[in-house]
Amino acid sequence: MYDELKYWYLRDHKLFWTLSMSQIKQLCIITGFKKANKGDIIYFSSSDLPRIYLLKKGNIKIVSVDEEGNETIKEILQKGDLFGELSLENDGDVNEYAKVLTDEVSICSFLLSDFEDLLVRNPSLALSYTKFVGLKMKRFKNNYSNLVSKDARTRLISFIKDWAEREGIQEGKKYTISNYLTQTDIAQIICTSRQTATLLLNELEEKNLIYYNRKEIIIEDISKL
Amino acid sequence: MYDELKYWYLRDHKLFWTLSMSQIKQLCIITGFKKANKGDIIYFSSSDLPRIYLLKKGNIKIVSVDEEGNETIKEILQKGDLFGELSLENDGDVNEYAKVLTDEVSICSFLLSDFEDLLVRNPSLALSYTKFVGLKMKRFKNNYSNLVSKDARTRLISFIKDWAEREGIQEGKKYTISNYLTQTDIAQIICTSRQTATLLLNELEEKNLIYYNRKEIIIEDISKL
DNA sequence: CTCCTTTTGTAAAGTAGCCGACAAAACTTA
DNA sequence: TAAGTTTTGTCGGCTACTTTACAAAAGGAG
Incomplete structure (x- = not known):
């Protein structure tokens, strides 16, 4: 895949608006890109290096499986959503996978470590990212209180x-x-x-x-x- | 309260270990400090400037109240925990307050905007903070799945x-x-x-x-x- | 078009936990 | 030490939901 295209895939996301062209290129060098079809399952293999994923097209669900085999839907993701090790820490034990819901999805990903490098070099990105994670948490809390009451x-x-x-x-x-x-x-x-x-x-x-x-x-x- | 003491209150928290003395002092200039007793209620007044709080001693609970007046305990906090606008965004509508559980608590706080300035100037702090928020989210998700299954x-x-x-x-x-x-x-x-x-x-x-x-x-x- | 799989519809039986109500016990205040 | 307040204990009725079970309908594959 051409760097040029990868660049635009990231550039699209509002989190990356503040980045310069060269900074995005830095991430792009190691960017992975993937297409998948309805019903496909994407595992976050724990043996692999931890990654952050960006859903560019389509919808997927994140499912977690507990010890007894119960499956819970953690999240439904849509175009533009980030997923993966958002907390920037990889937790081995949690068993999660993503399942493709729509006919065609495209996903790009980059290594967590590269993203961290970028964050350290770009404080305002770090700030946006923190706000982004915070927002996600807030939405989560909201769902949670719905569930309770x-x-x-x-x-x-x-x-x-x-x-x-x-x-x-x-x-x-x-x-x-x-x-x-x-x-x-x-x-x-x-x-x-x-x-x-x-x-x-x-x-x-x-x-x-x-x-x-x-x-x-x-x-x-x-x-x- | 003496700057010297305030300094140590912050310095104590592992999030602030990476900061230099002068950086901490920068936050300290505007640090608030407060003691409270069992049963006291601390409101996060929305009219006030948004703040981040650090619980130095004792335990408090964060309670949120919905439209119908139902009270849910959001969190139990202990010594060393941060609370307040952790997502770095203030959401007016949410109605939350903190209630003191132990005999004596002490809390220090600083303005969100000052903290943001510090984060921008200190990328590695920003990274630690992001991880910290991420961790918090993870714990939350964990509780949530417990609740469900x-x-x-x-x-x-x-x-x-x-x-x-x-x-x-x-x-x-x-x-x-x-x-x-x-x-x-x-x-x-x-x-x-x-x-x-x-x-x-x-x-x-x-x-x-x-x-x-x-x-x-x-x-x-x-x-x- | 036919067979097979997935999804949706429906019913009956069982139950975890909620709610209301009240009393006892334990702290608090004067 | 007496009176008031908060916390804890206990009971039965109730209901929103789960579980099990089966059948109909819709989609997909050959």
């Missing part, structure tokens, strides 16, 4: 609203989301059983609050949801 | 173990924790009702796994817990 219905609704606002195509109060999640996925995200999720989705559809199928979700009036 | 009993046990390892006095397999939490606090931390927490604690005591009273918790053999 709200019931499954409320969690589902707030997830759908959130999704619509992040990715949906808006026409007035109407939102159209291209649906790359199964009901099982949605259930895992809002932390409930698949059956409950199905039940609640059908209930919302019966009340004409949403229109659901495997390809898309349409919210007629988001303010009524 | 484990039942109340498991959550209580892992909370007690964690507490013992962080703060308890160890003698072989025996741990003694000085208990500054009520059962209501514990319940809120592990996200269950007070009644359930009481029940489970008594159950653990009946099985002789722990000895519980208002002043201390003794774990006879942590490996059996």
